């Protein structure tokens with residue numbers, strides 16, 4: 617396992633590997649690796665000769681008052697887990713390496729970045745797209761792997777890649793869940809016992825809506841009502857949004873036809889943890 621801190625050093629190593637016709641997969645992460653991350657690493661190492669895992673808690677995607685300082689940092693365990701899952705290079709830059717004095721550039725995917733999560737976390741996706749493009753330019757991957765867990769992020773990154781002619785194939789992998797259905801997240805560890813007990817309801821609401829859809833209901837407001845009814849029984853969190861949108865432009869749909877994203881966000885009352893989850897109906901992301 618090689619650990620690299622500097623973009624130019626990674627570029628050199630990768631260029632050398634590419635000259636031997638080896639394919640490169642990249643899995644961008646903020647560390648605190650769990651089975652969700654590891655599923656991406658395994659997929660990449662199945663499909664590529666070399667898998668690079670980046671571990672970087674990107675400060676520019678955190679807003680004022682968010683959890684940047686308390687975000688879990690478990691570097692040594694992450695390196696071990698990534699290695700076991702098939703990674704051969706860890707890219708772990710520092711804040712100063714990524715954003716040295718005088719740094720002044722930003723990538724912004726307009727409109728898509730201002731909706732859903734972007735409304736609640738202004739500027740968040742500009743931080744994401746900027747760091748992801750920097751990671752692409754550092755690791756020069758053939759394929760990059762993202763989770764459907766962050767569906768809006770995956771949609772925005774695909775749009776950036778298309779708009780800016782970035783020569784990377786973006787693959788979006790399924791959401792990995794705990795046994796009780798809660799989508800795995802590095803932030804689940806913030807939950808109080810009561811919050812954790814009730815958190816599987818987030819997925820249950822989505823599941824109920826997808827059952828209703830499978831029974832023939834295509835009206836978005838009926839499916840939303842179903843999700844809301846499940847969440848209204850919950851005492852430990854407030855709903856931030858329940859949306860049913862087109863996966864292309866993230867605009868609300870009235871009737872489900874074509875590829876549709878049902879996305880939800882809640883905020884727990886005791887620990888103040890934001891949790892997001894989603895399902896995609898029709899063509900996957």
Ligand code: AMP
Pocket residue numbers: 644645646647651652653655656761762763764765766789790791792793799800801802
């Ligand atoms: P993060 O470290 O939270 O920035 O996540 C890194 C990557 O792992 C992103 O592409 C996420 O969408 C993905 N990811 C996080 N949680 C899961 C999960 N439960 N299932 C699948 N992918 C996930």
